[in-house]
Amino acid sequence: DGGITQSPKYLFRKEGQNVTLSCEQNLNHDAMYWYRQDPGQGLRLIYYSQIVNDFQKGDIAEGYSVSREKKESFPLTVTSAQKNPTAFYLCASSILAGRTDYGYTFGSGTRLTVV
């Protein structure tokens, strides 16, 4: 079955550490997205990518980095520069870059906690 896989489901980070969240899709979707979800604040866009080797900052990119070396993969690194990283992170993809007829397909999320 096609879908988006995020791993790990739970992640704990110590102060000052960088951590990388994985997102893999086998839907042959062109575009991929990373969102951060905090209670009562909905979804905020961190980064998005329309094609391989290209990505753009979203609304809250500071303290995060991404890469898109393969169409299927869009990992997110939460760096030590992100001062408040504890949140639920969601990865999504869409079928064609710039086309939203079918909406987004979401992964099941990674809950990151700073300890």
Add this chain to the structure above:
Amino acid sequence: GEDVEQSLFLSVREGDSSVINCTYTDSSSTYLYWYKQEPGAGLQLLTYIFSNMDMKQDQRLTVLLNKKDKHLSLRIADTQTGDSAIYFCAEAPDTGFQKLVFGTGTRLLVSP
């Protein structure tokens, strides 16, 4: 930036109808969506409506669109406890690369 607005919380009894409302921002939006998020999970697309439609029905779900007021609603008939979740509306502004803009989410609690 402008926000897609939703009320934060709705509580209903099992068997009643639920109506979740959303006010979106961009009159050029081509598609409007409703997503459901269960605890600890990702978002699941429930339904969507194209901007030239006023209403769309899909089993227990009815979506109403008022373009003049930029108002979208989701009605769930015969609400069940399994419908308890957070519901997000989202719009797709027709400006360049179409990124969905999500509302803040409405938490629906269905009591027996």
